[in-house]
Amino acid sequence: MAIGLPSGIYVAERSFDLARLLSALPWLLLATAVPSLSEDVLTRGFWFRQGPARGGAAFLALSTLVYVLNHVWRLREGPAEWLMLASFGLAYGAALLRSGSLWAAFGLHWGWNLANALLDAGWGLSTLRPGAGRSLSIAAHLLLAALVLLLRKGPQPTGSNPS
Amino acid sequence: MPPAQPRTWKPFRTLAVWALIFAAYQAPEALGQRLAGSATLHAVLSLAVLPVAWLLSRLLQPAG
Numbered sequence: 001m002a003i004g005l006p007s008g009i010y011v012a013e014r015s016f017d018l019a020r021l022l023s024a025l026p027w028l029l030l031a032t033a034v035p036s037l038s039e040d041v042l043t044r045g046f047w048f049r050q051g052p053a054r055g056g057a058a059f060l061a062l063s064t065l066v067y068v069l070n071h072v073w074r075l076r077e078g079p080a081e082w083l084m085l086a087s088f089g090l091a092y093g094a095a096l097l098r099s100g101s102l103w104a105a106f107g108l109h110w111g112w113n114l115a116n117a118l119l120d121a122g123w124g125l126s127t128l129r130p131g132a133g134r135s136l137s138i139a140a141h142l143l144l145a146a147l148v149l150l151l152r153k154g155p156q157p158t159g160s161n162p163s
Numbered sequence: 164m165p166p167a168q169p170r171t172w173k174p175f176r177t178l179a180v181w182a183l184i185f186a187a188y189q190a191p192e193a194l195g196q197r198l199a200g201s202a203t204l205h206a207v208l209s210l211a212v213l214p215v216a217w218l219l220s221r222l223l224q225p226a227g
Contacts, residue, residue, distance in 0.1 A: 031206040035192075038212035042188045046181055046216065050223050052172045072189065073197065 001119060009132045013124035021122040028121065032113040037106050043067040044093055045102040060097060064089035084134045087141040088112075094148040108144060173223070180219045187215040 004010040043066045053059045067089030074081055088109075095104040119125050127133040191212065195205030 027203075031202050034206045034209040038188055038209050038216070041213065041216045042181075042184055046184065046220065050172075050177050050180075050220065052174070070185070070188070073192070 001125075004133065004136055007132070009127065009129045009136060010125050011128050013126060016122050017124075018122070021118060024121040025118070028114060028117045032117050033110050036110040036113050039067075039070065040092065040096075040102055040106045040109055043070050043089070044096050044105050048096055048102070055097070060090065060093045063093040063096070067093070080131060080134050084138050084141075087138040087145070091141040091145040091148065094145045098148050098151050098153055100153075104148075108148075177223060180222055183219050184212070184216045187212050 001010065005012065044063045047053075047063050047066060048059060051059065051062060053062050064086050068082055068085045069075075071085050074085070092105040092109045095108050096102055098104070188209075191205050191208030195201050195203070195208050
């Protein structure tokens with residue numbers, strides 16, 4: 001937002017409305033948390049525990065691919081959208097990989113979704129230049145992924161389903 | 164302490180279980196967000212995904 005507003009990528013439709021933001025907050029907390037968590041379970045947690053590649057680059061690639069393909073309603077928006085989704089999947093998958101916990105991925109994922117919803121509630125943000133908006137989101141998530149991957153590795157899943 | 168058993172990945176069973184969880188995830192979005200245009204309905208229906216995922220994932224656990 002600090003970059004997007006001054007550069008005309010986003011526009012605020014009104015001045016900051018704290019009352020509107022606070023009245024929307026309880027609902028937005030729930031409405032963004034539940035789908036984020038269920039998506040994290042589906043696209044990352046499940047594969048971290050049950051998948052063939054439970055660590056490293058292979059898990060990251062698999063979970064990123066699943067995350068992109070899971071957005072069936074947005075795939076028709078084209079390769080730029082796929083790339084943005086892939087950057088999201090990479091950052092959140094890296095959080096799970098590094099921490100060994102789905103909560104880290106959920107925290108980043110929910111935080112992003114909640115921040116977007118709150119910005120919209122507070123300022124009524126609209127995107128004037130969708131391509132540049134996507135680029136900003138990609139840059140933010142690649143930076144997040146890089147920061148997360150620099151962290152020390154956490155616990156890894158144990159072998160829980162031998163035959 | 165007994166030696167850890169090697170983990171065997173069962174691709175078909177894993178994919179089948181995941182496909183069911185995928186359907187449970189997509190249904191709330193299709194019904195709530197796309198058909199009814201309601202983020203509220205989407206979020207409420209999404210609550211069902213978590214227990215469904217938990218129950219289905221138990222199918223991948225070893226017996227006993």
